[in-house]
Amino acid sequence: MAQLYDQDFYLWIEETHELLKNRKFDELDLENLLEEIAAMGRSEKRELKTRLVVIIEHLLKLMFWDEEREYNQRGWKITVTEQKYQLLVLLQDSPSLRSYLDEVFLSCYKSSVKILAAMDNFPINRIPETPPFSLEEIINE
Template identity: 35%
Template sequence: MLADDLVNLRDIMANKLYERDLQLWIEQTINHLKNGEFASLDIEHLIEELVDLGKSEKNALKSNLKILLGHLLKLQVQSDAPETMKASWYSSVLEHRQRVLDNLADTPSLRRFLPEAVEKAYGDGRKLAIKEGKLAKFGVRVPKERDYPINCPFSIEQILDEDFYGS
C-alpha cells in the first residue's frame, strides 16, 4: 500500500508542478530523462507536450506558406502593380520562403506534410491576397476575386524555388 501511495503522491506533485510552472516541469523532466529516472516521469503531460510540439511545427510551416503563397499570388495577379508595391511582396516572398526552407531543413520529416500544408495554407493565402488587393490605391488596378485561382497554381517545386516569383 505504501508504494501505491508514493506513486499517487508523485503523480499529484507532477500534475501540480506542470500546472504551476511549466518551465520548471520541463527542466525536471529533462533531468529525469538524462538520469534515467523513468519512473519519475510525468508521462501523460510529456506525451501532451510532444503532440503539441509536433502541431506547433506544422502550424509554423502553414503560417509561413500562407504568407508566401499570398504574395506569390499578388505578384502573379497584380503583375501590373508599380515596382514600389511589388518590392515589399518580393521581400515577403524571400523571407517566408526562407522560413519554410529552414522549417524543412530543421525538421526534414515535415516534407511528407508539405502537400497537405500547401493545400491548407493556400485558401488562407488566397484570402490574404484578395483582401490586400482590395487595398490598392493611387490608380492601381483592383483585381477581381475571380482573378485569383481557387486551387493553388504553383507546384511545390516552384514554391520552394528561390528564383520563382509567381510568373
C-alpha cells in the first residue's frame, strides 16, 4: 500500500477505503493515512482563512476606496456574498472550525491590509489598524 500511495494516489484512496470498509486494519498504510487525515484538517483551515481574507479585503474596498467604488462595487459585493456563502458552507460542514476563525481574524485582517497596500492608488492611509467590523458582523450581515 505504501508503494501505491506514491504511484497512484487515487487508487490508494480507493484501496484504503475498501480496507477500512472491510475492517482489514492490519493491511492499511497507516503512516500515509495519518498524514492525509492531518492534511485534510490543514486544508480546511487554510480555505477558511483564504475566504476570510478575501471577504475582508473587499469590505475594505467598499468602505474606503471611494475613487473605484462607483465602477467596482457591484463586483466587490458579489465577491463578498460568494465568499461568505462558501465560508458558511465550510462552517456548516465543520462547526468546530468556528473558534478557529476567532483565532485568525486579526491576522486575516492584517493580511488583507497588506494586499490592499500593494494596490496602486488604494488609500491605505485611511485603513484603521484595528478592524472597523467584527467577525460576527462579517458572518451575520
